[in-house]
Amino acid sequence: MIIPVRFEGNAPGVRNQGGNLSKNKEKLSVRALPKDLPDYI
Numbered sequence: 001m002i003i004p005v006r007f008e009g010n011a012p013g014v015r016n017q018g019g020n021l022s023k024n025k026e027k028l029s030v031r032a033l034p035k036d037l038p039d040y041i
Helices: 012-017
Strands: 002-004 027-029
Touching: none
Parallel strands: none
Antiparallel strands: 002 027
């Protein structure tokens, strides 16, 4: 199953030290029972 990745908030290194956050993945492949799958990670 493919689950979308959701980024929330700001990483401390970006917020406090002017760093960059690279978001390379928008979806992840996961294995679990259907009842245990989240809507997003």
